[in-house]
Amino acid sequence: MIVHSLQGIIGTEREVKGPTWTSRRLVLAEENVGFSLNDTEVPAGAEIKMWYANHIEAVYVIEGHGELVDDETGETHRLEPGVMYLADAHQRHTLRALTPFRAACVFNPPLTGREVHDENGVFPLPTGE
Numbered sequence: 001m002i003v004h005s006l007q008g009i010i011g012t013e014r015e016v017k018g019p020t021w022t023s024r025r026l027v028l029a030e031e032n033v034g035f036s037l038n039d040t041e042v043p044a045g046a047e048i049k050m051w052y053a054n055h056i057e058a059v060y061v062i063e064g065h066g067e068l069v070d071d072e073t074g075e076t077h078r079l080e081p082g083v084m085y086l087a088d089a090h091q092r093h094t095l096r097a098l099t100p101f102r103a104a105c106v107f108n109p110p111l112t113g114r115e116v117h118d119e120n121g122v123f124p125l126p127t128g129e
Contacts, residue, residue, distance in 0.1 A: 002031055006039055014113060020046040029110040036110035042066070042097040051092040055107045055123055060084045064101035069094040 004026050009015055014025040020042060027037040042048065044064075049071070066079040071092040077085065079101070087093060095101075107123075115123040 020048050025113050028113045036107045038105040040103050040105050042101040044097055044099050046097045048095045052087055053090050057087045058106045060104045062102045062104060064099045066098050066101045067096040
């Protein structure tokens with residue numbers, strides 16, 4: 001059994017900061033369970049363009065309000081606690097945090113722990129190293 005606490009991850013190598021987000025990596029590829037789990041915070045006013053070309057991502061909103069824009073269709077969805085979205089077909093999308101925003105994010109394949117978005121909003125594909 002593996003047990004991690006959010007407080008125990010803050011300030012360690014499992015806390016990864018991007019320019020507009022902070023992600024606490026609770027479950028990683030090294031745990032060998034087929035997915036990874038992050039607790040991610042985004043400050044109010046941030047806008048993040050993402051395209052998980054190499055991953056499927058599920059996001060469950062815990063705190064705050066925001067908007068999700070499907071950049072391929074233009075469709076906009078309201079995000080608030082209790083709402084989940086699944087980027088199931090590698091859709092390019094934009095997250096806008098209208099208030100401080102926090103979500104649980106699940107990735108498959110699992111993240112290795114140090115990933116940050118590249119210039120296209122993509123996380124690299126895990127190499128198994």
